Structure formats: structure tokens, C-alpha cells
Amino acid sequence: MDPHLLRTFVAVAEAGSFSAAAERLGYTQSAVSQQIAALETDLGLRLLRRRPVEPTEAGARLLEHAGPLLLRLRAARADVLRTAALPAHRLTLAAAPLALNPVLSARLARGRAEQPRLRVRLRTTGRDVVAAQVAAGEADLGLTDGITAPSDPLRLPDAGPMTRVGVSEEELVVALPPGHPLAGRTGLRLADLVDARWLATPLCPLERLRDLVGDGFRAGLDYQGEDVHTVRNLVAAGHGLTLLPASAGAGVPLAAPRLVHRVELLHPSLPPGPAARLAAALSPPPS
Amino acid sequence: MDPHLLRTFVAVAEAGSFSAAAERLGYTQSAVSQQIAALETDLGLRLLRRRPVEPTEAGARLLEHAGPLLLRLRAARADVLRTAALPAHRLTLAAAPLALNPVLSARLARGRAEQPRLRVRLRTTGRDVVAAQVAAGEADLGLTDGITAPSDPLRLPDAGPMTRVGVSEEELVVALPPGHPLAGRTGLRLADLVDARWLATPLCPLERLRDLVGDGFRAGLDYQGEDVHTVRNLVAAGHGLTLLPASAGAGVPLAAPRLVHRVELLHPSLPPGPAARLAAALSPPPS
DNA sequence: GCGGGTCCATCAGAGATGCTTATATCAGGT
DNA sequence: ACCTGATATAAGCATCTCTGATGGACCCGC
Secondary structure, eight states: OOHHHHHHHHHHHHHTSHHHHHHHHTOOHHHHHHHHHHHHHHHTSOOEETTTTEEOHHHHHHHHHHHHHHHHHHHHHHHHHHTTSOOOSEEEEEEOTTTSOHHHHHHHHHHHHHOTTOEEEEEEOOTTHHHHHHHTTSOSEEEEEEEESTTOOOOOOOOSSOEEEEEEEEEEEEEOOTTOTTTTOSOEEGGGGTTSEEEEOSSSOHHHHHHHHOSOOEEEEEOOOOOHHHHHHHHHTTSOBEEEEGGGSOOEEEEESOOEEEEEEEEOOOOTTHHHHHHHHHSOOOO | OOHHHHHHHHHHHHHTSHHHHHHHHTOOHHHHHHHHHHHHHHHTSOOEETTTTEEOHHHHHHHHHHHHHHHHHHHHHHHHHHTTSOOOSEEEEEEOTTTSOHHHHHHHHHHHHHOTTOEEEEEEOOTTHHHHHHHTTSOSEEEEEEEESTTOOOOOOOOSSOEEEEEEEEEEEEEOOTTOTTTTOSOEEGGGGTTSEEEEOSSSOHHHHHHHHOSOOEEEEEOOOOOHHHHHHHHHTTSOBEEEEGGGSOOEEEEESOOEEEEEEEEOOOOTTHHHHHHHHHSOOOO
16 A cells, blocks of 8 residues: 555546556556556555556445545655744735635735735635645645535645634625516525525535435536636526625525635744734734 | 665664564664665655664654554455455444444344354453454454544544444433542533643543633543543542443533543445344344 | 663664566456 | 457566665764
């Protein structure tokens, strides 16, 4: 279970081919073949069916573990190396599309004003990639978002010890196409919308809704991206309803159940320095 | 960052000595020295101060990562191997001391009655060891417990993908020494007890209470064990108050905030078989 | 201050690992 | 059957990683 072997196993499974994986990894096909063989004899069972190359049941199980494992390994390395790094004057902030809402944009502006010499690079990435990037040291700070009950933490993929602070919670609205019969309401209950057609999006997955309210929520279009503009266009075109934070556009406030759009700030344990000051600036002012 | 090296690094840090770690691992002292040197040159910084042997800051950081990492590695291996294992007629259930309350004991009895030929081995372990044992395959099913808001999941150390099902939630009581002025009440609010002296126990850590209610909760005795009988004796002797599930003994019901003693069933993804049937028996009957 | 004991670092060599190159083997299509 | 595209195996070589021996730093009692 050498991580090295794990890495090539993942590559082979993804590529669907020993030779392709070998090329991607800079090995010969023979080396890859031997590495997979080594893994298989170590575990005593087949991980891949050949021709075509696809994971066996055991292999599928291993694949589930391998990703997080390799991520944590990179995270550990990054975290250790960070202790030696000098406080930089340039830092990277990774944010999910809906995470940098007006409130946080304003706080970010204030934070930058406090440290004029600090160069900030902002990067928008997928919601669940943020944690991975912070863990792996590819970003110094991260902002992710999601839908939860008030003051509940987000469910995030685990990428090692990391500080998580809720920095913003905002009302949700139901995004409806213009002219929708319910568009004039002043508030909607989720339970009243179980029979509607819903977009499946990463922000607002249908299983989450079903968990909260019960069965229903017919699936409309399944949208895999995270682009808010696109989502709103899809809603307008009648592909289905979805939930959005109030600041992301018009809609009817969600009255029940009590859910919020929550943004969390993610970062490794920070030594005092520019990064820590910016993190403080992004956090809600102490009441 | 070979796990092999990580393992010896942890061993050295724990043993506080290269030679002692070497003996424990079955290596020579020389090998251990070389392994640590390899890790240090790989990362480009010192992980241990020598004479006496103690982790540097970077080393301490690495130590935090190493444990969970190695655990997940073992978990992955165990999980993969499990796909090949035949359904056994003997399985091990790991339970925290307070997890197997009357309700669950009864469900366990019913489950065993359903499968008379199934031999069940029950093991009581520390609350956070349960997850590790299940992940590492040392137990087939696990029951942990903790204090949360109703229907909130427990905060558990992450040990890889694992199914978690809430199987029981029970009212909490404040355990008081006999003759305590508040002992006659019919209900107590946590906020009214911020100034009392509290036991610090793994089930009811004071930081958790402070998170929920605010500062206060003076620390009495710090009890590291998990033995309920001992805890009750400590309370009776006036070392401090604590929260217990109602079924664990007399006390005054906790009226606010709304908290429960929650028990969760942990298990890897189970193929249909005796283990899955027992897991079903332990889960609450569908309403 | 000196000698012995303890502990970690270093060195040299034996054996195991893990790569590459070359070749064998296999499955499927024609 | 034969060719093609693919994985498996074999042999050779470089590297890695142990062991055992030795060296150097520190602590302690005398």
C-alpha cells in the first residue's frame, strides 16, 4: 500500500489503460504493470479486470480510499513545509463562486486596505476543490459555501486538520422562472414545492432537500457546473427551480425549513502574519 | 513521505528515543536513524531535536497528520480485504461505554435472536477508538455516542468512508451529588449552571458546553477515563457536575438548551450477510 | 578531569527493490 | 489463422535500505 503504487493505480483506473497511465506518469508500461501486480499480490486479490481495464469490486473500494489518502498526504507535506516558509507578501485565496458574496467582498476590501503591500490572488474553483487546495497548500485561504441549518457547519470532504470558521450566513431564496405562479409570494415553504421540478446542482443537491423534507423533488436538468449566471439562465428557461442565496439574485424567500447559505473560511493553522491578518479581516467582526 | 518512514517517525517521537523505537519496530538503531534522516532531507527541515529527542515545530505538525494518515491507510487496506472475506458467523461489535443503552441492548438481543447461529463478540472501548477499530477492520460494527443537538451528527475523528446511522437519541440529565440544592428540581437549564463546578470528561467536555452556552463552567476534576460507574461516584463525592443520558442514572432533566445523548452505528459498506442483518436490527425500526 | 555508559550519526557492504529494455502472451477483429 | 493493440514476464542494472561496525557527542559518578 505504498502511496506510489496507489497513485499509479488511480492513474490506471482513470486512464482505463496501463500504457496510457504509464505515459502520463512518465513510466514505461512495464513498470506500471509491475506496480499493479505488486499491489494485487500485496492485497492478495485482483484490483483491475483487464481488457477492458476496469476496477473490480475490491478495486472500486480502493479507489474510494485512494483519492482522500493521497490528498491528505499532500496536505501533510504542505502543512509541514509551511512551518518553514517565510510570511509571504503574496497570497492566494480560493473561493467557490457563491462564497464571495457582497459581505465578504467588502471584508476582503477592508482587509486589503489594512495591508496595502499585500498582493492577493483570487481564484474561483469548485466548491469541494477549495478544501483540497487549502490542504495541499495551493491556496493560503479558502472560502466555501453550502446550504445548512443556521449555525450548522458545512459537510466538507475531509482533508486533514484545518481551521474552519463560519464567516457569513444569508437567507435563501427560491429561484423561479419569471411569470411562475408562485413568483408573487412573499415566502415559500420547501414542503410546498416537493412536487415541483428541481434543478440538480452541486450547491443544492436534491438528496439534501429530500433529507430535510422528505421524498419528492423531481429532477429536472442535472447541472454539474457551478456558474451562477448559467444556473439563473437555466431557471429562467424553466429547466427547474433551485435555491440561491438572496444576494445572488431575485427570488422568493424560503420561509421553512430554516435554512441558510453559509460561507466558511478554511485555512491551515496560521502563524501570525499577513495571512492571519487577512483571515481575521474576513471573519465576522466580534459582536 | 513514505508511510513506512512516517510510522517510524511516530514511533521515535512516542518513544522519545531512536534506539527504543528501533527495538519496538524490530529494526536496528542505525536503520531508524537513517529513516529519520531520509524524512528530514526529503522535507528539507529538521523534524526532531536530538538529545533529548523531541519534535521540532515542523515535527509536531507532522505528528498531527501522521496518526490519521496511518489510520486511513490501515482502514483502506481493511476495507479492500473485506470485499474478499466470506461472511463470517462470528462478528465483533465495538461499543463505547454509554452507547449500549437499554434500547440498544434490547435491539441487539432481538438481532441475535434472529440469527441464533451468529456468534457476537462485544468489546467496550473508548469513544473515539470505536471509529478507528471499525475503520481498521478490528471490529465489524461500532457504536459510539456523544452529546449533540437533536438529529445533529456526532463529531467523530475521520477514518475514511464509513456509514453512520443515528440509532438512538435520549434525554440528558444533570448528575448532581445527593443533597445538592438543585437536586429536587424537575428540570435545569444549562445556563443556570455556568457557575457550578463541572467534571471534565470525554463525554461531556467543558469546551463543548462553553461553545453552546458561553463562558463559565469551572473545571473540577479532569477525568480521562470512560467508566460510567466511576463518573457517578465522582459526582456523588462532589468533584463536580456532569451530563449523562437519562438511562445511565438519576439526575435532573436538562431543559435547555435542547441537547440529547446520541448513539451512532458505524460500519463499513456491508455486503448482505449476517453483519448487515445485525446492523439493520440495531437501527431504529422504520416508522 | 577522567573513564565508562548511553545515545545518535556515519560508513561499508549485502540483499532487496524497482526501474528499463526486450520479448512473450493474450484477446479480438478480419 | 494472422495481425494488431494491449498486458505480462524475463533479464539486467541502478538504486535503495537494511545490518553490523565504528565514530563522536554528551552525561554521570568518582
